[in-house]
Amino acid sequence: MYAISVQHRKIRRFSNRKILKPQQLYEKQCELKRESHALIEESSQEALKPEAYESKLNDFSERANELGKSSLAHYVAHRKAILEFLEKSLQADPETGKYPLEAIIHKIIYPMSATSDDVPYEQQNLWMIDERLSYHWFLASDMLLDTVSVLISDSKSRPDLMIFDRALTFTEDDAALTSLTIVEFKKPERAAYQEDPVDQVYRLIRDIKRGHFKAKDGREIKVQSDRIPAYAYVI
Numbered sequence: 001m002y003a004i005s006v007q008h009r010k011i012r013r014f015s016n017r018k019i020l021k022p023q024q025l026y027e028k029q030c031e032l033k034r035e036s037h038a039l040i041e042e043s044s045q046e047a048l049k050p051e052a053y054e055s056k057l058n059d060f061s062e063r064a065n066e067l068g069k070s071s072l073a074h075y076v077a078h079r080k081a082i083l084e085f086l087e088k089s090l091q092a093d094p095e096t097g098k099y100p101l102e103a104i105i106h107k108i109i110y111p112m113s114a115t116s117d118d119v120p121y122e123q124q125n126l127w128m129i130d131e132r133l134s135y136h137w138f139l140a141s142d143m144l145l146d147t148v149s150v151l152i153s154d155s156k157s158r159p160d161l162m163i164f165d166r167a168l169t170f171t172e173d174d175a176a177l178t179s180l181t182i183v184e185f186k187k188p189e190r191a192a193y194q195e196d197p198v199d200q201v202y203r204l205i206r207d208i209k210r211g212h213f214k215a216k217d218g219r220e221i222k223v224q225s226d227r228i229p230a231y232a233y234v235i
Contacts, residue, residue: 153211
C-alpha cells in the first residue's frame, strides 16, 4: 500500500483545478485544432504583420496550455479514483475476514476474456503494474493459449495476462517478437496453491515459447532469438 499513499501525496496539488467533463474536453480540443490550422494558414499570408501573428500565437498558446492542464487534472483525478477503488478492493471483509477473489483485481487492471484488439487504451489500467506494459503489441487476458489468435499452440494453459512486444521497425518486413510478459493474480493470504505461483509462471512461459507466433494477417512472426526475454509478475 506504500505506492498508493505516495501517489495520493503527489496528486493533492491538482485537487483544486477545474476539471472539464469528457465531452467539454473533446469539444475544446477540436476547437483548438481548428484554430491551429487557421493560424498556420494565416502565417503564410504576406499581408499579416509579424506583431499581429505573434499576438495571435501567444493567445493560442496560452489557451492550449490551460487545456493541457485541465487534461492533466482529469488524468490525475481518474488515476486517483482507480487507486482508491483498488485500495478498498484489497481489504478483507470485516465480517468474514476473507479477502476478495483475485478476479476483482484482475478486472480493475484489465478486462477478462479479452484481447488488446477488443479493449481500448482508456479501459485498461496496466499502469498500476508498470507504465511500460500499457504500450504493448498484443495482450490476451484470461484466455486459453490454444485460442489466442497470434499464437499457434495446443496448450490448455490460461495465463491471467499474456503480453507480447515487438521491435519498432521502418522496414516492410514484420518486426521480430522481442519480449514476453506474464502476469498472474493471486488472492491475498491464500493458504495453499495447487501449483506454486513461481513454478506456474515458469511453466506458462515454457508453454508459450513452444508455440509459433503469427501476425494478425496469419504470417509467421520472426522470433528475435530462441531465448527472447520473458518477464513475470505474481500479484
